[in-house]
Amino acid sequence: MNKPLVLCDPHPRRIDLIFRDEDKRRLESIARVIWQEAEHASAENIERYLADTVALIGQTPMPKERLDRAPNLRAIFNVEGNFLPNIDYQECHRRNIHVLSCAPAFAPAVAEMALGLALAAARGIVTGDAAMRAGKELYGGASNQENHLFRGKPMGLLGCGNVGRALLPLLRGFGGEILVHDPWLHPRVLSDMGTTPVSIDVLLQRSRILFILAAATAENQGALGRKEFNAMQRGAVVVLVSRATVVDFEALLDAAAAGHIRAAIDVFPQEPLPPDHRARKTPNVILSAHRAGGLPETYHEVGRMVVDDLELILKGLRPQRMQCADIETVGRLRSKPVVQ
Amino acid sequence: MNKPLVLCDPHPRRIDLIFRDEDKRRLESIARVIWQEAEHASAENIERYLADTVALIGQTPMPKERLDRAPNLRAIFNVEGNFLPNIDYQECHRRNIHVLSCAPAFAPAVAEMALGLALAAARGIVTGDAAMRAGKELYGGASNQENHLFRGKPMGLLGCGNVGRALLPLLRGFGGEILVHDPWLHPRVLSDMGTTPVSIDVLLQRSRILFILAAATAENQGALGRKEFNAMQRGAVVVLVSRATVVDFEALLDAAAAGHIRAAIDVFPQEPLPPDHRARKTPNVILSAHRAGGLPETYHEVGRMVVDDLELILKGLRPQRMQCADIETVGRLRSKPVVQ
């Protein structure tokens, strides 16, 4: 019997970045794989295989016309992490083609980084190290006048998708109430997770640490601006690890520069950040160059998830490891493609 | 009825550092307090009140001769955190005088800092910030070649006293096995806590992150040296937050300088660290000036614990908030007094 055909077109991800040898072997044991790398598969190459392709690995454009020519297609594995507008999601749904994102592979790494950034900001870890290297350190309590514990403090999450769910178990041990604002989740779903669903106003006022985890959507561009940061408690920590467009970036830097909040920022309105961007000199900010999610083991998890889910699909089960496109909301997402 | 007399001699802690107004009021509502500050209570002053003193707040020397002159003494509250050798612990035990340390007040802060330092080291948070400020940052995966997740990885604790117990709930959410070596705790006590008791060798070999939390004792001076750091996995993270004498400090810096481990160090063989100490220039190290425990809210917790436990003692109950001196081991401790 012929193995099903899988077209692997992962650009800009490299094949070896995401597939370890063992996952490649697993994949080739269940499928005939057309490996494509270096650049996007050419239209010609795609057309050559489309009629037989059972699964597509990559963020290849798939408008309705192409779907019409892919009668055997059962799954599209986005290995970049964002659902881009180059796929006809409704048509895929109608044809029962699973459109899947590898975003969950990155969530644990982003969650751990978010917690690390939050603690670093709350405890002055970056400035404390710099002070010692400069021979200007203060010892003990003298250096901690403005620092605070997480224990028992309200923590806030703006958005509770993949990253939020990975972050929750890391926050439990601190014993504080966990407030969540997520307009796409039912309050009861949030309370069943052991969190307190709140309005954006309550989130801002009560959170000692605010994790901004919301995906970029049509509705939330610049949702956190001057007014919102002002509404936060003095000394609150703001950790931005999802998408920069969710905040008014200048307002965020102003609030940090003024000493009203402390910020830790992993994503920027423009990447690479321009060399002379003021963020590079803003105090009370920890800067991180979009490094939260992309670790060697995270990328390998992407490949592992793809093969796991393909195995399930070929067995007649639903995919379970990656995130299924939600056709109700996928059209409202506003992510840009990654560079790497 | 006369209120019991309490002699408050907290030097080098300041009264206002540890007692908020509300705790002072609570204290004065149950006791007649002789407040002493600025320096240690003079021998003269101590002798004046000794016969009537029911509780002593501070690390005042209390040899047997003084205890003989303090027939009403029921508790000594050490508000510094170390059990110093200036008290006759055996004699206190015989007389049922509780000797109590405020160390548990610092434990949550040290535990949070330890986790923050560990994440900062594992994810390059300090160097990542410096790179962006210098305009030399790498984005995404390129910057993370050597970094790793905590999720599911074995974590090790050398010592599981106050700080270890405060750290455990913070580590649970990462889902890895928690290895503990503590020669003073029964293995079954450790396994009942949900940890795996191991030898020091196994601890070093298996831990991806090693938290050094052991108190300084007669037996463990320089216990972790060249051989021990070499036995660790390449890229392992070592967090030193208890006492510097537990490690061979030069060996620790060598292992970090060589890139074999990453270290985060909050305590030093000499404090303040000499201006030209090599640690200040060692790479792969995060430096922190003995800042893990002393936060404003931590010091306040000291005062609150003192009053809580005094209330219990005056009600005929055992103290429950502070740590009771363990007469089996107190003589083996080798802590030095704090400076502040």
Place this chain on the structure above:
Amino acid sequence: MNKPLVLCDPHPRRIDLIFRDEDKRRLESIARVIWQEAEHASAENIERYLADTVALIGQTPMPKERLDRAPNLRAIFNVEGNFLPNIDYQECHRRNIHVLSCAPAFAPAVAEMALGLALAAARGIVTGDAAMRAGKELYGGASNQENHLFRGKPMGLLGCGNVGRALLPLLRGFGGEILVHDPWLHPRVLSDMGTTPVSIDVLLQRSRILFILAAATAENQGALGRKEFNAMQRGAVVVLVSRATVVDFEALLDAAAAGHIRAAIDVFPQEPLPPDHRARKTPNVILSAHRAGGLPETYHEVGRMVVDDLELILKGLRPQRMQCADIETVGRLRSKPVVQ
């Protein structure tokens, strides 16, 4: 603007059983509701409203022909709990009509009952009470020769759907390994839940307590028979709360009668159980008349979930409280309709 039309045809559930007044009010505030009770809606009634119906509450037959006449239909809320074969699930999927089951509303109640039955069986709670009422009790250890603790013991779950997920948090505190066999779930999904995915053989051999939670499917009729019960440890506890067809019922009773296992049974091959059925006299068995899930507050939760999810759908979000029919596997389910 016209409110959307909702056809409520919940038979055999009564309206007042599932909808509290406040949920009725919520429902009527967002929809024009056609309430139908006492018996199934007549074909005539259904046809009258079909063209305008936006949501159907009930397990009304919906073959393709009816779907063709329901162009506005967006959701079917099954309030019985089983996905019956009277709906064209594929066609619903194609039309993006959500088909939803209230099964999750029952899961917490079934999970609590399962744990209660397991403890009752392991500790002889039912027989211990009977002995005291008969004046034949043994005190203390003498009565516990065959009883055992759960603490630290391996527990097994056959099936890990709604009930399994509700049961897991209740089992965590016992500290034992939780083994799961579920052929429809990826092993990594199970390990991410903190369980150990195992084969059915390992499940039977290692579990001190086995919870049978699997839905009835085309593949698992009588899956646990004489051989399987014999493979279990002597004295193991078997709790059957999902569907009786998963086991060879006679073999289960034989294993209990022989004293090889202890059983607790909430579901039977025939309900009501015939008056002279041998189960009624079998020792080492606790009997429960399909009572695990149906509590007043559980039924109310059904109504609340329906309104919650309808609200979400009308806002353009996906339903989140009820269980979506999984078109990959819905055709393999073999549940029978409930009687009540």
Place this chain on the structure above:
Amino acid sequence: MNKPLVLCDPHPRRIDLIFRDEDKRRLESIARVIWQEAEHASAENIERYLADTVALIGQTPMPKERLDRAPNLRAIFNVEGNFLPNIDYQECHRRNIHVLSCAPAFAPAVAEMALGLALAAARGIVTGDAAMRAGKELYGGASNQENHLFRGKPMGLLGCGNVGRALLPLLRGFGGEILVHDPWLHPRVLSDMGTTPVSIDVLLQRSRILFILAAATAENQGALGRKEFNAMQRGAVVVLVSRATVVDFEALLDAAAAGHIRAAIDVFPQEPLPPDHRARKTPNVILSAHRAGGLPETYHEVGRMVVDDLELILKGLRPQRMQCADIETVGRLRSKPVVQ
């Protein structure tokens, strides 16, 4: 070198009940053991060994006069579980003789039984089984009109010692607030455990399930009477597993007989319970013949704890597995010796 002498006088516990072969071997490898069984060691036998005895296993009377003749004694291991008034606890403390109770060995078993009894009472497991055996069962919801879920409901603990601490992790998964009233524990200690410290009035009014876990003390005889049970919510579940003297037993039975509460009772004012005691016929009660703690594996844990702690003591460490007598409160306990 001579091994230290250990006098083993465990009556009424039998040696083989508590010591498995491996623990006997461990014990004999570190000590010369004088084994005494069948009845209490005679005064003559005790005097013969007293001068050399390093540890005494058993609840042998040890007044000051005997302690005076036991200069080498370092530990007394009570293997019954109650601190009886036949020991001079103050004098033991002064001499640094550890007086230890095996009560913690029973706590996990009592906690599991308490939860099992609570679920059995809340869900009618005992009466449900009886109904099926009598052919009078009601199916599904019809049988559950008065039953309720634990999920999310406030649960109360009267007393939070060994059993309470073992019970807490078993209750967490239900997600409800856990209220505790314990006059011997500081409220902050209770809140650090994740519970809510409350007055007895609040405990009674808010708890849907009340676990009575308090030791019998001079102060709490009959503390829960008619007034207290009346203050509880209708349908609340009361589980009595510590000591019967804590309640007014007739009032408890009356409240159950009237249908105001449901009770599960493991301890009685008189044991064995007189054959014609009304409790045997009282409805809405589950009866258990003091069976909560004494399982084969529990008794073995007693022996294991004894050897574990003796090993620690001989190494110069404090005992950690058994419960140390608290000289502040030991004199207020009012337990009676066990019969077995």
